[in-house]
Structure formats: structure tokens, C-alpha cells
Amino acid sequence: MLGSRITFVAVPWLVLTTQDSALLAGLAGLAEMLPYVLAGLIGGPIVDRVGPRPTAVAADTASVLAVAGIPLLAYCDSVSLGVLLALIALAGALRGFGDAAKRALLPRTLAAAGVSTERGTALYDGICRASTLVGLPLAGVLIAAFGPAPVLLFDALSFAASALIIGILVRVGHADAAALAESEHQGYTAALRDGFRYVRSDRLILGVMSMLFATNMFDQAFATVFVPVWVRESPHGPAALGVIGTAFGLGAVAGNILYTVMAPRLSRRLTVGVCFFLGGPAQLLALALTDRMWTVLVTAALAGALMSTVNPILMASVYRRIPTHLHGRVISVLIAVSWAGIPFGGVIGGWATDRLGLQNAALVAALGYLAVTMAPFLFPAWRELDARTRSESTRAVVAA
Template sequence: MRRPLYGWLVSEAVSLTGTRISMVALPWLVLTTTGSATRTGLVALAEMLPLVVLKVLGGPVIDRLGARRVAITCDLLSVVAVGAIPLLHESGWLPFPLFLLLVAVAGGLRGPGDAAKAALTPALVTEAGVPLERATGLHSTVERTASLLGAAAAGGLVALVGAADALVVDALSFGVSAAVLAWSTSTLARPAAAVVDQPPAAYATRLREGWSHLRGDRILLGIAIMVSLTNLLDLANAAVLVPVWAKATTGSAATVGLLFATFGGAAAIGAVCASAWADRLPRYRTYLLAFLICGAPRYVVLALDVPLWTVLAVCAASGFASGFINPILGAVMYERIPDALVGRVTSLSTAMGFALMPFGGLLGGLLVAGLGLSPALLITGAAYFAVTMLPAVDRRWREIDRRPAREPAAVSA
């Protein structure tokens, strides 16, 4: 039955769209009410730090209580945490320390909530009877489309109703997400490991088991490290390098939006194609080819004096190729993680992916200030190439071409 899979995708679409709205509305609310860039940075830190920490610490809880229960609970609590911000702001009872606390709570809930939704993937695939690449490809499509539409909607919404009221939409999106997920997955079986009557191991022991599995699997650990480093470089590009390039070439912020929209739209199309074809493609060669196209060329073309249409063409090709990466890597990860450890290992690996992101803007700023824009772009592109092409010289990465038959590991809840 595919109702759980489709319901999960709809739930994610609603939640991710709301989250993208808050990514615009929160900093804009701080800037318009305080005028302080420092406080805006503190808000970003207050959201990201608990998100990463609780994503790591929430893994054992997800495996013990069940991913579905944790995901729905976090979404419902997020309605309260996010909804309190515009409510208290309108009433004049929102001092900045309380605002930081609410943002931290909201970020902390997103960590285990997002990890729990990701941990549902193996059970959803088993229930729907579809290839892993199909589910991860569809999720990647939803994620990229929601990012594109959510960012576009955020600008209009903030301009129309204000940043505080735009957060009401984010709060409601969590409620809708929880309702859809609860309804669509009500018949979803729980993994056998989650319902076997065994004495619970100590929390630290369960957390250590997840880390031991991640550290002991060279492919899983390699994926986590690679994603962490590419996220760092991508954020340096998005937060600093592209805006500086646009200011120097066209002098318009609209150019930044055009580049990101071109890349994001092409990535969504690529993810749709991956959901249809990736289960029949050789993973290893597809991975290398996709990163060859979507990695360094984006940085090199910005460093050269070329027409805007050339830059957009490279962005479109890069975006389309990038759409194949997450479905492949996601399928590989879920195949290599035992059902009993899905929550812990996916929480740890995604937390590693987020860990360096707060430093991306700092890295980009230091490179531009110290070397200039073109050298900064070329160095970042070279680093991207080195990080993503390591599997070309490590033969063990060829293991990702193996597609083991996944045993049905679910029993009636």
C-alpha cells in the first residue's frame, strides 16, 4: 500500500515549505525590529546549534519510541513554539532573550523531528514495495521544489503581511504536516526491533552503538564527511561568493535569485528523473558524473568573464545533475544501516552534514577578503572537486553499485 509513502511526501512538502518561509521571516523580523546584524546572527546560531545537537542526541529516542511517534510529536510541539513568536510579538511581550529561547526550542524540535521523518524511509519503502531510489528521489524532488516555492512565497508573504504574521503560516504548516503524517501512516508497521520486548539498554550505550556502526562503515562515514564538507563550500558560495559576484557584475540582487532559481528548478527536474531511472543506473559512475557536472564548473564559470546566459546554462546543467545525487546516496545509506539502528545512524550522519554549515559564510568572507573574488571561487571549486572525487581513487566506493535484496523487516504494530 502506497498511502503512507505519498502521505509522508505531502507532509514533508508542507513542513519544508513552512520552514523555508521562516528562514526568510525570522532574520527579517530581527532586522526590522532591532536593526542589529549581530542579533540576527545570534538568532541563526540559536536555531542551528540546538538543531544539530538534538539531531545527534535524538537518535536513540527515535529507535526506542518509533520514528512515526517522534516525528508527529515534534511537529505538534513546533506549532506551539513557532506560533508563540508572532503571538507574543503582537502583544508586546517578546523581549529578545525570550525570542532567542523560542527560536532555540523550535530549532531543537526540528533536529529529531527531521531525523525521525528520514528514519521512516525504510518502512515506507517496504510498505509501498518500491525501490529505495524511487522513494529517496521523490523526497529529493519534494525538498528541492519546496525550497524553491517556499523561498519565493516567503518574499511575497513577508511583504504582504509582515515577518511576524508570516511565521503564523510556518506554525500552521507543522500542524498540517503532523495531521497528514498521522493519518497516512496509521497502518504503517513498525520495525520488529522497535516492538520486541527487551530490557532497554542505557541511553549512552544506544548512542554509542549508532556511532560505532557509522564509524565502522567506511562508505557511510565517507558519505557523511563528504556531505559535511560540500555543505560548507555550498554555503560559502550561496552566502558570500554568489552575492559578491552579482554585485560586481550586474549590481542587482535579482541576479542572485535568478541563479538560485535556475539551479533549484533544474535540480527538482533532475530529482524527478532520478526517482524514475536511478534504480536502473550504475550508482558509482552516476555519482562521479553528477558531481563532475554539478561541482567545480559552477565555481569556475563565475570566476571567468563570461556572459550571464553562459553562467545560467552551467547552473541549469549543474542543477539537473545534482538531482541524481541525493537519491543515490540516500538509497546507499538506508541499505547499509540495520533497521534497529536507522534512527541513530541517520541522526548522526545528518548532524555531521549540518555541523560545518555555520562556518560557510565565514569561510567565504575570509577567502574574498584575503584573495579576491576570482581566486576565492577557483580555490573553492578546486576543493569541491577534491572532496567529491575521492571515490574515484578509493576502490571500496564501488560497493555502492551492489543492491542487496532488502528483507521485509516489519511486523504489525
């Protein structure tokens, strides 16, 4: 994760410095993320059939070559930009396959380690947020010191380390043998269709997916449009771009640690509902209502602490509801549709800012965020977040 966060900064910078075009730098980001989302979607049935551990090892091993080839091609004068973008797209697709496999591997790893689902997913989310908190500023330092090519080679080494760690150290159980045998005789298209059918039939998963589609769209508008415009129009300077993200990250890591300790005592539905409702639109309202940096930073830190509870609860609840042998295809559909709002967020946010101005656009987005995050309080399906599994009920009886 740390290597991928660094590449998130390094790839657009590499294209910008070698091609001298901001548009092409943005296209490089699209070339990586679109295959990433699509590969995660179409890779679900493959993960279920081959197994998440071998799929993750194979994808990470191939990523070593793909990522290492990007800086080598970038500095070859005879190589066209199209070939470079194709290799970036290949690297994004391989990472999508690998991440889909690791998401399916996570619940089996937690079960083998004897870790509760809430604490395991909270730890996973905390590592994601910590890697972002460390990786983004570290990328800037490394690029300034060594240039983008060595930074990408660091990412290639991180994929090699990941393949070795998973291949050597991770030993987990397998899905139910009968269910696994049934899926092996099923065609690829039928397996992918099963993923969509399962998501459509489960009202809670459908609700989670729909809400995340909308909130990801608002979050992307905030990060890629509203914050840069606010910084440009304020007297704080470009350094504020990184400071706001750092404040959110620090709050998220602190909140994640606190939630890991308190998770067993909290209502999942109320925690998600309250934290999403308050933390999601808070930063949008801060940009719309003030130009004071300290207010925005304090709001970002508090929002990060509140939002740090959301992903662990939703991940744990989704994992509980999906049979083990269907994890790959169902979770891939869930992630792909949830993230589909991201490409639209920047476009809609930019259009709204041009038409309405920053303050009005941020207010509209905040109101939209508030409306969407009312779902856990309004729809009965969300009460199933608090439903206990059989193993949880057994533990509660034994404790009593």
C-alpha cells in the first residue's frame, strides 16, 4: 500500500516532466485507475476459482515487472506516449487483480489468526490510512531528492516484498469444498452474473454500495476541485494542499486506534450513521463557510476521526453476509460500483464550481452528503448491521 501511494504521486509527475503537459499527466492517472477498477470487477470470479492467495502472489509478481518498466520506457526517446500509457494501464490492471484477491483473502486471514472481524477490518483500514498519511508526503520528498524513476522502482520492490510475504507467511483455510467444487464447474460469465445477482438480492449490501457511490463522488469533488480552488482563492499558499490532507489523515489514524479498542461496545448502525452524517459533509461546510486555515484544519482532523469508523464497520458487515466461496466476485462488484462515482466527482464538482462559485457548490455538495447519509436512519435494511452472527451469539452467551 505504501508503494502504491507513492506511485499515485510519481506517475503523473513522471509524465508531466517528460511530456511537459498537465493534460497528459491527468490522462496518466486515468490510464491507471480505470483499468484498476475494471480489473477488480472482472477478476472476482477468477479469484474465487483460482484462490485469493495464489492470485495475489501472481498479480504482485507481475506488477514488479510492469511498474519497473514504466520509468525505463519513459526515458527512451523512441518509445511513444501510447506505449507508456499502455504499460501504466497494465500496471493499474495488475494492481486491481491483486487488491481484489487481497480483499477476498482478508476474512480468511482474520479467521486463521483468531482476530475478530471488527478489529481486523479496523486494523486493515488503519493501515490503509497510515500508508496514505506517510506515502503522499514521502513521495514528494523522494521525488525532490532522486526524481520519479527511483521512486517507481521502490514501488516495484514493494510488490516483490508483498508477493514474498503472502506466498511464504500467509497460510489460511479454504472455502467450503462442495461450494468450491460447484464454482469450479461454473462458467466465467455465470460466476460474474452471480456476483451482480447476490448484490442485487441483498438490501443491506445494495444500500451500502449506493451510498458509497454518492459519497465517493462528493469526496472526489472535494479533493480534486474544491480544495485547490479554495487554496487558490485564499492567502495561504500551495502548502495548504498537503496540510489539509495531513490533518485529515492524523485524525483518521487516531480515530482508527480508538475505534479498534471500543468497537465491541458500540452499535454498528448508530456509529456508521452518526459518524458518516457528521464527518462526511463537515469539510465541505468548512470550505463553504470560512477562509480561516485553523478552522479548516481542525474540521479536517475531526472529520478524519469520525470517518475512520465507517470503513471497518461496513467491511466487517459485508464479509459476514457473503459466503466464503463468493467473496471474490461479490466484493469485486461492490467495490467497482462504489468507486464508479469517483470519475464523475471531479467533473461535476468543476462544473458546479464554474456555474455556482465555490461556496455555493460546496454547500450543495454538503447538503447532498447529508441527504445520502440519512439512509442508515431511514431504511430498515441498515438495522442488519447490528445483527449478530451465530459465533458472536455463542461468545456472548459464554461471556454471560
